[in-house]
Amino acid sequence: MRCGRIIVRGIVQGVGFRPFVYAAAVRFGIAGTVINHGSEVEITACGDRFDAFCREVSAGPKMAVVDSVTVEPLPEEAVVGDGFSILPSADGARTGFIPADIATCDACLADIMNPASRYYGYWATSCTDCGPRYSIIHAVPYDRERTAMDVFPPCGDCSAEYESPQSRRHHAQTIACSSCGPKLSLLTASGGEVATDDPIRTAAELLDAGHIVAVRGVGGYHICCIEEEAGRLKQLLGRPHQSLAVMMRPESLKEYVVPPTDAEREMLKGPVHPIMILDKVDPVSHTELSELHNLGVMLPYTGLHHLLFGHLNHPLLVMTSANAPGTPMITETSYISERMGTVAEYILSHDREIVNRCDDSVVRDGYIIRLSRGLAPLRTAMDLGDRQILGVGPELNANATIYKGGFVVTSPHIGNIRNPPTVAYLEETIAKLCSLTGAKPEIIAHDLHPQFLSTRLAHALAEESGAVLCPVQHHCAHIASVTTEEVVGIAIDGVGYGTDATIWGGEILTGSPADGYVRTGHLEQVLMPGGDLATKFPERMLYGILPDDATLSLLAERGWDAVSLRVLAQTVTKRFNSPATTSTGRVLDAAAALLGVCRERTYDGEPSMVLEAYAARGTPQPLEVRIASGSGGADVLLTSEILRDVRGRLACGMGTADAAATIQTALAKGIAELAVRSAERTGIRTAALSGGVAINRSIRETILAELARAEIPCLINPQYPFGDGCISCGQVVTAGVLAQEGKI
Template sequence: MRCGRIIVRGIVQGVGFRPFVYAAAVRFGIAGTVINHGSEVEITACGDRFDEFCREVSAGPKMSVIDSVTVEPFPETYVTEPGFSILPSTDGARTGFIPADIATCDSCLADIMNPASRYYGYWATSCTDCGPRYSIIRAVPYDRERTSMEMFPPCDDCCADYQNPTNRRHHAQTIACSNCGPKLSLLTAAGVPVATDDPIRATAELLDAGHIVAVRGVGGYHICCIEEEASRLKQLLGRPHQSLAVMMKPESLSEYVLPMTASEEEMLKGPVHPIMILDKIDPAAHTELSELHNLGVMLPYTGLHHLLFRHLQHPLLVMTSANAPGTPMITETSYISERMGNVAEFILSHDREIVNRCDDSVMRDGYIIRLSRGLAPLRTAMDLGEHHILGVGPELNANATIYKEGFMVTSPHIGNIRNPATVAYLEETIEKLTSLTGAKPEIIAHDLHPQFLSTRLAHALAEEWGAVLCPVQHHRAHIASVTTEEVVGIAIDGVGYGDDATIWGGEILTGSPAEGYVRTGHLEQVLMPGGDLATKFPERMLYGILPDEETISLLAGRGWDDMSLRVLAQQTKKRFNSPATTSTGRILDAAAALLGICRERTYDGEPSMVLEAYAARGTPQPLAARIVKGSDGADVLMTSDILREVREMIGRGVSVSDTAATIQTTLATGIAALAIRSAERTGITTAALSGGVAINRSIRETILAELSAAGISCVTNPRYPFGDGCISCGQVVTAGILVKEGKL
């Protein structure tokens, strides 16, 4: 017989770790106890099969993440009681973290659909392997009384399942049934209850009849309707051209989108259940849902969704966030009634509080676009020293990251930090992260831009906590989020405050966080007439790049009056409210304007997305990209030359699709050439790619292919978004390394 104390550290809360240990102990005849100390589980064990038991618990249940396992022997007399028991949790180490919300597992779904099960038809059925986690937790350790499930004391039957070691709901903190758990209610837009014995069935009938319904989910409200009502919904939301995410059963996928890769299918159907951006079978089909060549698709991921589709006659539902783009998820029913009554005709709500709101995660080609439900909070191991560090993120597509004792924890997507509501949500999220991790930030990393609201929040928090501030340039944070090694960094996005106070966005940054990044290449610096107006009306951007009579003539032919054209010309000539930029995104905007396929941006990224949709149907034509030496000593890709030659292609009658494909390929080839030149000068043979433009498949794959042909490997970060959702991580990484190097 062997006895010992086993300490397992990692993500061991909210994953059924204690019942997993209990079951293993019973199976191997082990006597002892298991107790949760926060980010570690302590097991006292004694038995003849101790080694087998130890190997089993070291692997952990499927949703756990094990950092380390230590075993300390002790005498047999230490375990005096027969059998094995689970002890009440205590607070302790917090280097682990609560896992993200998990889609309903197959076993629970089978219970929901089985008339013989007492969970039959119950929308909030879950077990230790699935269900809400982050969205319901108030504090750690993760026990029912510290979650919003506290308001629903389990009935006798649920208590029996909870206490039964052979039941998979043994110690499941979210256990509930129709007798004791959260309840659903169907309301009118004004919040008046609708009389019905089956709110889900009634909701499905309303949807089938063409009504728009707000549905309260795990992390916030969705607005739902059938495909035939999608255009009406977009008009009511004020998003006439923006694509809408849809939810459908797995068997319907083949009717709408092209076959997925095995890894895409595994992700779509796995515990995360994200929105996947997939190519439509017919790019010109289902334009009410998406005017692009692709479609955002997700599968039902809660019991409520599965039950809704059991009654629904239509094959899919529009399932779009109720909040405006870039703003926090809406969680309160009163808000829907007061603010969304002109959109949602009915409301399907529940009475379980959403403690921490969480939007749907979005992925494409295996890369993350939005880091949220199912993927975040994201915990990453990295040794950045002993100091606690906070990264408050950028302005757009922001989140926050906390570092403590060898681990970074990144929050779910927050939104665009441009209004008081989102700033308040950022502050709320930071408070939640610091509370759950027990971190007390000593260093606060923020964007270099002095006017960002996130930067101002960083200053306020630094004063409150006595922390040291660490400004990190936007694109350096992009590269630092990918790797800490010396690389030729390629950062291609829409906007980022540069060292010279201009707007960067097409950068080659060579070096590492420890030694610093040198700007060895960039796109041509061009003007943005009207500043932010040039992002909303990309024809302004076009003139900022090609300020000549041909562009004036083009705009006049599109309805610009003489006064507007004179103001545009004078504004550009005198550089009045016309900031300089090297942004890759703005070049794509201008290209879409030149082709006449997007003259006004109605949602973030629209011009470049429309350009990509056209390019997907085209064949690129040969076009050279010219690189010159800039006044700052860096290599410069002349983007004005590209657009000028493209304008000539249009004059020769080249199709819009072929021209769009040519623009993307030429720009990507030129960016790769900048990186290759930097690699040849420095001898560095590894590149790192980041930035929202890299979401564009053609641009990304062209860059990777060009680098590979030149013998340069390229790394990306598969755990963080290409876009600005990686910035808070890069800020923390940079600050931590600078402190370790004695440079901060």
């Protein structure tokens, strides 16, 4: 007989680890105990099959992430009795983390749909393998009393299942049923209760009848309607052209989108259940849902969703976040009534608190666009030294990252840090991360831009805590989020404050976080007439890149009056309120304006997305790109020549779709050529790609193909978004590497 103390570290809370250990102990005839200590599990065990038991618990249940297992011998007398028991949790080390919220598992779904089950029809059914986690936790250790479930004492039947080792819900902290768990209610827009014995069925009937219903989910509210009402919903939301995410039954996918790959289907139906961007079967169909060639789809991921679709006659529901773009998810019913009452006609709500809001994750081609429900909080093992670090992120599509004790933890998506509510949400999220990890940041990394509200928050937090500040250039953070190794970094996005105080966005950065990056290439520097107005009205950006009479004539044909054209020309000539930029996003904006497919941006990224939709239907034509020498020896891709060439071809009859495809391909090949030249010049034969423009499939795949042709492997971080959702991680990585080098 062998006895020992087993310490398991990692993500071992909220994954059913203790009941898993209990079941293994019974199976192997082990006596002893198991207890949660903070984010570690401590097991005392004694038995003839100790080694087999130790191997079993070292693997852990399917949702666990085991970092390390240590075993210390114990004398037999240290284990009292011949049974095994689960002890109450105690606080302790916080080396692990609570997992992200998990979609309802198949076993629980079967219970919900089985008339013989006591969970039949109950929307909040869950077990140790599924259900809310991060969205309901107040503090660790993860036990019911430290979650939003604390106010719902389990009934006798639930308590019996909780205590039974034979039950799938043995020590499931979210166990609840219709007798004791959270309740649903159906309300009018003003908050009055609708008389119904089945709120879900009535909500489905209202949706089928064409009403707009706000539905309170796991991490916040969605606004829902059938496809026929999508146009009305977009008008009410003030987003007449923005695509809307939809939820549908799995069998309906083939009617709307190109069949997903096996990997995509597995992710759609797995624990994450993200919004997945898939190409439409007919690129120009379902335009009320999406004017683009693709559509964001997700499958029902909670019991509530499945029950709603069980009553719904229509094949899909629009399911868009109930908040203005870039602002935090709405979690409170009163806020829906006050702020969204002119949009939502009814509210399907529940009385379980949403402690930590969490938007839906978004994925395309296997790459993450938005890091949130199911994927975040994201915890990654990384050795950045002994000092604890906070990264507050950029301005757009922000999140926050904490580093402590060998692990980087990134929060779910927060939004655009441009207004007080989102700043408050960022601060709230940072406090939550610090509480759950036990971190007290000694270094606070932030964007180089001095006017960002996230930068100001970093300064305020540092002044309050005494932490050291570490500014990190936006595009350097992009590359650092991919790797700490020396690479030729390709950072292509919309905006980032450069070290020369201009707006960067099409950069080749060669080096590493430790030694710094050298700007060895970039897109041609052009002007943004009117500053931010050039992002709202892409025709301004077109003139900033092609400031000539031909562009003025084109704009005149489109209705620009003589005064407006004169002011535009003078703005560029005198460089008044016309900041310089090398942004890839602005080139795509100008291209959309040149083709006339988007003259006014009504949502973030609209011009480039519309351009991509046209390009997907076209065939790129050969176009030679020109590269010149810039200041400091950097290579410069002349984007003006690409647009000028295509403008000439348009005059000769080139179609819009072919022109869009030609611009994208030429731009991508030019960017790849910049990277190849930097690799040849520096001898660094590995590239790294990041930036929101890389979400564009054609641009990304063209760059990767050109690099492969030059035998230059390209790294991409599959765990983080291409866009600015990776910046807080890159800030932390940079600060950590510099701290290890003694430079902070």
